[in-house]
Amino acid sequence: MSHHIIQVNNLKYSYPGGRQALNGVNFQILHGESVGIVGANGAGKSTLLMHLVGVLFPDEGEIAVGEVPVIKKTLPLIRQSVGMVFQDPDDQLFMTTVYDDVAFGPRNYKLPEEEVEKRVRSALETVGILHLMDRLSYKLSGGEKRAAAIATVLAMKPDILVMDEPSSSLDPKSRRRLISLLRCFTHTKIIASHDLDMVLELCERTIIIQDGKVIIDGPTGEILANEELMEKCGLEMPLCLQGCPVCGTKKAK
Amino acid sequence: MSNMMTSLYNIRILDELAEKRTVIHNIHPLMKVLTTCLYLIVIVSFNKYELSGLLPLVFYPIIVIALADLPLVPLLKRMLIVLPLIIGIGLFNPLFDRSPMVVLPWIQLSGGWISFLAILLKGVLTILAALVLIATTGMTRIAAVLGMLRVPRIFILQLLLTYRYISVLIEEVGRTVRAYALRSRREKGVSFSDWGSLTGHLLLRTMERAQRVYHSMCCRGFAGEYHAGNTSKIRIEDILYFTGWGLYFVLVRFFNIPTAIGSLITGVVK
Ligand SMILES: Nc1ncnc2c1ncn2[C@@H]1O[C@H](COP(=O)(O)OP(=O)(O)OP(=O)(O)O)[C@@H](O)[C@H]1O
Ligand SMILES: [Mg+2]
Numbered sequence: 001m002s003h004h005i006i007q008v009n010n011l012k013y014s015y016p017g018g019r020q021a022l023n024g025v026n027f028q029i030l031h032g033e034s035v036g037i038v039g040a041n042g043a044g045k046s047t048l049l050m051h052l053v054g055v056l057f058p059d060e061g062e063i064a065v066g067e068v069p070v071i072k073k074t075l076p077l078i079r080q081s082v083g084m085v086f087q088d089p090d091d092q093l094f095m096t097t098v099y100d101d102v103a104f105g106p107r108n109y110k111l112p113e114e115e116v117e118k119r120v121r122s123a124l125e126t127v128g129i130l131h132l133m134d135r136l137s138y139k140l141s142g143g144e145k146r147a148a149a150i151a152t153v154l155a156m157k158p159d160i161l162v163m164d165e166p167s168s169s170l171d172p173k174s175r176r177r178l179i180s181l182l183r184c185f186t187h188t189k190i191i192a193s194h195d196l197d198m199v200l201e202l203c204e205r206t207i208i209i210q211d212g213k214v215i216i217d218g219p220t221g222e223i224l225a226n227e228e229l230m231e232k233c234g235l236e237m238p239l240c241l242q243g244c245p246v247c248g249t250k251k252a253k
Numbered sequence: 254m255s256n257m258m259t260s261l262y263n264i265r266i267l268d269e270l271a272e273k274r275t276v277i278h279n280i281h282p283l284m285k286v287l288t289t290c291l292y293l294i295v296i297v298s299f300n301k302y303e304l305s306g307l308l309p310l311v312f313y314p315i316i317v318i319a320l321a322d323l324p325l326v327p328l329l330k331r332m333l334i335v336l337p338l339i340i341g342i343g344l345f346n347p348l349f350d351r352s353p354m355v356v357l358p359w360i361q362l363s364g365g366w367i368s369f370l371a372i373l374l375k376g377v378l379t380i381l382a383a384l385v386l387i388a389t390t391g392m393t394r395i396a397a398v399l400g401m402l403r404v405p406r407i408f409i410l411q412l413l414l415t416y417r418y419i420s421v422l423i424e425e426v427g428r429t430v431r432a433y434a435l436r437s438r439r440e441k442g443v444s445f446s447d448w449g450s451l452t453g454h455l456l457l458r459t460m461e462r463a464q465r466v467y468h469s470m471c472c473r474g475f476a477g478e479y480h481a482g483n484t485s486k487i488r489i490e491d492i493l494y495f496t497g498w499g500l501y502f503v504l505v506r507f508f509n510i511p512t513a514i515g516s517l518i519t520g521v522v523k
Contacts, residue, residue: 050468053472055468055471055472075471076474076476079471079472079473079474080474083472084469084472086465086469088465090462091462091465091466091468091469092469094417094466094469094470095393096265096268096269096271096272096391096393097272100393104470104473104475105473105474107480108473108474108475108476108478108480109474110480134272136265136268136269136272138265138424152473153473156473156474
């Protein structure tokens with residue numbers, strides 16, 4: 001699997017109980033692209049991302065990652081190449097110490113212990129929490145948990161990175177570190193976020209989702225600067241594109 | 254309320270203790286599991302009136318707790334939860350079985366009381382041994398050892414996920430009760446009329462949460478097997494630890510040491 005094209009065709013999903021969360025989503029993401037997925041609360045972003053790693057399966061339509069369809073049988077293969085950071089870091093930390101949590105993935109692939117340690121250290125270093133290595137993961141602060149959750153995925157060295165609101169609850173410095181880290185990550189990345197400034201910095205392409213449907217799919221700069229469109233989707237322009245609240249001048253970008 | 258949250262923070266104390274580095278913690282998990290198994294077998298093999306023979310077995314948990322530097326209070330608290338059950342099992346023995354028996358040469362009790370105390374002691378020691386094993390080894394390493402011993406994977410998985418689920422459940426209880434307490438005007442507890450919706454809500458939440466945790470495990474290549482990582486080699490010390498305790502248990506099983514000492518003393522006095 002050298003070329004990781006993600007193909008989503010007419011994806012429909014309703015939660016048990018009848019709530020139709022995805023209502024015919026179509027897109028294609030090419031190798032090396034970085035795509036922002038934005039939309040109001042409850043638009044269906046998390047639901048969509050969970051389909052990409054096979055946590056949920058579509059009622060209708062299909063998904064393929066690099067020609068491999070995402071179905072029960074191919075999950076081990078899919079999960080080796082797609083790493084996902086969940087919206088709630090508590091779901092991702094289930095071992096006792098941070099170290100064991102980050103090592104969980106690499107160990108499952110039966111890597112030698114030295115390699116595991118190397119990966120854990122470098123993953124923790126990239127998110128800047130190497131000093132928390134021996135701490136108990138459930139006693140971390142919200143932002144520290146978030147960083148640890150990201151490290152657990154980085155340690156797997158995925159080819160495709162899928163992140164659900166990675167920057168929420170990070171302090172400005174950690175957020176900045178995350179952004180520069182993600183910029184260095186040259187593989188395909190898909191980021192669902194309400195942090196539109198981050199999307200603007202990281203993703204050349206943006207997909208807006210509303211009520212389980214793709215509203216628009218195109219270059220980030222154009223979409224996020226379109227005030228009317230953003231308003232219609234229950235969103236707001238990124239702060240760095242809005243006028244200065246003090247002096248009223250528009251920042252050019 | 255604060256009480257509840259602090260006890261919540263303690264649910265994972267066994268996991269925490271297992272991360273310590275002491276003489277006992279450093280002993281190979283396999284040897285610790287085997288020692289514990291042997292200990293349990295020896296305890297169970299005593300018949301119901303053999304109270305005095307059991308007494309020397311008390312030293313095993315005491316010595317291990319001391320060497321492993323474990324705090325007593327949390328262990329005892331966990332034991333209290335199970336204690337009523339054990340007492341319940343033995344409760345009627347003193348009522349029905351009134352024939353007098355000799356415990357030690359200078360002490361006599363009715364058979365019922367002896368068997369009651371023996372059940373109590375056996376119960377306390379087995380639970381203590383299990384708690385000590387978890388607190389010095391950690392559930393994941395125990396699971397790895399069980400795998401080494403060719404215990405079917407499904408049982409190990411069951412054990413691990415149940416163990417995890419309990420902490421997930423209790424954490425969700427804590428959060429829900431906290432949210433409830435902040436919005437209800439009551440000082441303490443949960444009003445009777447709210448119990449139904451609260452427990453139903455909790456069940457759904459914990460199931461959902463457990464499922465999400467499981468999914469995120471699967472996303473990181475989990476295929477039904479835990480890998481505890483650095484499984485160190487078995488050293489001479491580890492084998493000595495096991496054989497040492499093993500010999501002691503066997504000795505205690507076949508020679509009633511307290512009675513021997515007792516008769517020795519009375520012999521000297523005479
Ligand atoms: N477990 C569930 N059971 C039933 N319905 C759900 C469940 N999870 C989400 N939904 C519904 O599906 C819709 C899409 O939810 P989703 O979590 O995908 O939204 P989102 O875009 O990620 O929102 P947010 O920005 O708040 O994270 C919502 O209307 C939500 O009510
Ligand atoms: Mg979401």
